[in-house]
């Protein structure tokens with residue numbers, strides 16, 4: 001990873017973060033049978049990133065959206081200031097992508113997706129070129145081609161974080177999103193600095209779904225070990241928390257750390273938890289340049305999202321992040337602050 005922040009003339013660091021993916025029209029059916037309709041996909045990332053950063057920072061969504069929804073989305077979620085810039089949001093002639101999400105009892109979900117947008121072209125990625133960090137979130141699974149990212153990577157030294165999410169999934173005849181191994185996942189991971197995948201996504205890549213703590217560590221280490229230049233791999237396990245594996249610069253040894261979930265009383269809706277995690281992690285990296293500290297920020301924000309009601313509730317959660325870290329992760333945070341790098345992992349095969 002190269003430079004994460006740029007310096008203003010007055011010496012204050014500012015960040016410019018691009019979010020590459022899809023803004024979806026979501027219809028969510030919860031465990032209890034309740035139906036919720038909203039805009040989703042990278043909007044959770046965008047709203048969380050905007051809330052985590054200052055007005056002089058820039059958040060740049062890069063995606064395609066139906067022209068009929070452009071006004072509603074930009075007004076409702078981007079605000080009036082220049083903080084979130086709409087320059088990278090491209091009008092899609094075919095309309096907005098749609099997703100009907102049904103949650104099952106085990107925290108698993110079924111998605112029925114209608115894709116109306118075209119993959120982003122290299123020219124459409126231009127607004128991300130001068131960003132200090134890029135968050136790629138595969139929502140419809142085909143918003144970016146491998147060659148497009150390869151060319152982008154060659155021209156950018158920004159921190160690129162990948163949320164695997166729907167990469168490599170396909171849509172069957174009924175419109176349902178089906179799991180499958182992303183055949184070229186190692187090539188994708190080789191083009192980014194840091195990656196996050198949930199337990200099912202990691203299963204699609206490594207062959208088995210982690211369940212025990214040791215298996216989560218092995219999965220995170222396995223992702224990291226599969227790709228030479230990757231610096232951080234995170235496997236998120238919903239209510240089981242997240243496990244991070246990372247390599248130190250100039251040192252091939254791998255360290256791991258498990259972050260237990262934020263203890264929350266009543267989980268309302270875990271939609272967007274992965275997106276909030278990604279936003280917290282990316283900003284945490286920009287600010288602290290420490291993946292373990294960034295994982296704490298990510299865990300707390302995603303935990304708060306589980307008790308909130310949707311993207312509209314995210315801004316109010318931001319000021320609770322540091323107090324919640326002090327309350328629930330004081331010891332771990334103090335160890336990280338005093339130089340703890342994680343536990344040494346078994347040698348990567």
Ligand SMILES: Nc1ncnc2c1ncn2[C@@H]1O[C@H](COP(=O)(O)OP(=O)(O)OP(=O)(O)O)[C@@H](O)[C@H]1O
Pocket residue numbers: 165197198199236237238239241242261262264267270271272273274275276277298299300302303304306
């Ligand atoms: N029930 C929960 N309680 C508290 N925190 C949670 C809960 N579920 C998820 N989280 C937090 O969110 C993080 C990411 O969750 P998860 O593993 O479900 O990601 P995901 O499957 O990518 O989510 P998404 O549905 O947004 O794609 C977890 O590591 C955890 O910190």
Ligand SMILES: [Mg+2]
Pocket residue numbers: 163165198274275
């Ligand atoms: Mg996800």
